[in-house]
Amino acid sequence: MANKLHIMPSNCVIRKINWKNCDKNGVPRDFLDIKKFFNKGLKTKSFDLVRRRNKITYFEIKKIWLNSKSNTITYVAYSKKDGHVVGSGTVFSEGYKGEFHITLDPEHLGKGLGIIITKKTIDEALKRKITVIVDTSIENKGMISVMKKLGYGHGKRIKNYDPYVNNIKAKTFDVYQWRIKPK
Ligand SMILES: CC(C)(COP(=O)(O)OP(=O)(O)OC[C@H]1O[C@@H](n2cnc3c(N)ncnc32)[C@H](O)[C@@H]1OP(=O)(O)O)[C@@H](O)C(=O)NCCC(=O)NCCS
Numbered sequence: 001m002a003n004k005l006h007i008m009p010s011n012c013v014i015r016k017i018n019w020k021n022c023d024k025n026g027v028p029r030d031f032l033d034i035k036k037f038f039n040k041g042l043k044t045k046s047f048d049l050v051r052r053r054n055k056i057t058y059f060e061i062k063k064i065w066l067n068s069k070s071n072t073i074t075y076v077a078y079s080k081k082d083g084h085v086v087g088s089g090t091v092f093s094e095g096y097k098g099e100f101h102i103t104l105d106p107e108h109l110g111k112g113l114g115i116i117i118t119k120k121t122i123d124e125a126l127k128r129k130i131t132v133i134v135d136t137s138i139e140n141k142g143m144i145s146v147m148k149k150l151g152y153g154h155g156k157r158i159k160n161y162d163p164y165v166n167n168i169k170a171k172t173f174d175v176y177q178w179r180i181k182p183k
Pocket residue numbers: 042043044045046047100101102103104108109110111112113114115116135136140141142143145146149
């Protein structure tokens with residue numbers, strides 16, 4: 001039976017990242033679009049704890065994405081209206097372990113894209129026998145809800161999660177973490 005949660009908003013389409021449409025440095029144009037809305041900030045209705053101190057730069061995009069070309073799974077959501085990127089989900093993997101990240105255009109929150117992008121990206125990683133790790137702030141109600149709705153339950157609570165406490169220099173940063181293993 002079709003599940004309400006997995007219905008794509010009719011004005012969007014999801015595809016794997018297009019590595020063929022690149023700029024002169026080999027950076028996919030999709031990533032440059034992702035950069036634009038990433039720089040709008042990660043504020044959502046209930047969650048504005050993590051804000052980047054600086055805007056993400058072209059150099060960072062190039063370094064992160066091109067270095068990981070062979071070991072990323074990325075799905076991109078496009079608006080059907082103008083073809084612009086409105087969200088992306090990525091698993092960066094090292095061997096048989098990978099970290100999941102998602103980002104959405106703030107104007108496209110709450111339409112079900114989060115759940116669809118998360119599902120597609122994680123499913124693809126599991127198919128490739130990769131154990132997927134998802135971390136999110138305990139205050140990120142949206143992401144927690146997405147994970148619960150996908151049947152992964154409540155993640156394990158980790159106090160003062162190092163990567164974030166160090167990266168964003170927060171005093172405290174508790175996360176929920178899910179480790180999703182392939183069958
Ligand atoms: C977290 C995120 C991916 C959720 O995506 P989304 O498309 O807005 O969420 P969906 O529309 O798929 O919603 C799925 C469920 O989560 C709930 N939800 C979404 N955002 C919520 C919020 N801020 N507070 C409470 N519930 C929320 C929805 O109500 C929905 O449940 P429903 O079907 O019962 O209505 C999105 O907010 C986002 O990209 N945030 C910024 C980046 C980020 O936080 N990334 C995660 C870091 S791991």
